[in-house]
Amino acid sequence: MKKVILILAMGLFWYNLAYSYDFPKILISCASTNFNTRYLNNKDKVDYSELKPSHFTGIIEIIGDGKIIGRLTGSSETGNLKSPYFGTINDTKIIMTHKKKSLDEKGTIFELNLISGMFEHNSYLDIEGMDDWYLQRTGVCDIKT
Numbered sequence: 001m002k003k004v005i006l007i008l009a010m011g012l013f014w015y016n017l018a019y020s021y022d023f024p025k026i027l028i029s030c031a032s033t034n035f036n037t038r039y040l041n042n043k044d045k046v047d048y049s050e051l052k053p054s055h056f057t058g059i060i061e062i063i064g065d066g067k068i069i070g071r072l073t074g075s076s077e078t079g080n081l082k083s084p085y086f087g088t089i090n091d092t093k094i095i096m097t098h099k100k101k102s103l104d105e106k107g108t109i110f111e112l113n114l115i116s117g118m119f120e121h122n123s124y125l126d127i128e129g130m131d132d133w134y135l136q137r138t139g140v141c142d143i144k145t
Helices: 002-020
Strands: 025-038 046-064 067-073 085-089 093-098 108-113 118-123 135-144
Touching: 067 093, 085 108
Parallel strands: none
Antiparallel strands: 025 046, 025 135, 046 067, 067 085, 085 093, 093 108, 108 118, 118 135
């Protein structure tokens, strides 16, 4: 009986440790200032347009060895932003990707420069011969650790 209670107590102890760990977080508050569109039939033609700043926020958790999980939260200005994003962080840059259908596609890539705060949010189509982004948001983020 003592062994069962001891095993049960140890199990609960390890369960609490595993699920109570809080990863280091980076909080971002971003404003998109440009929205760019590339034509599918002519990859060299791009429409550049400026926006009134449209805001969104995000939480980026550092899970170890330079790997991160990011969750972007849209607003009424930006609409819904898909999440989660998975990526890497180094001294100067965060690069995260969100895959829509399969792991082989490029999906959406969010790249944030940690020094300047500038970001690019590029969306890619899974079409043969289309290696460039077709939708791009750019802007600036306020970064809090």
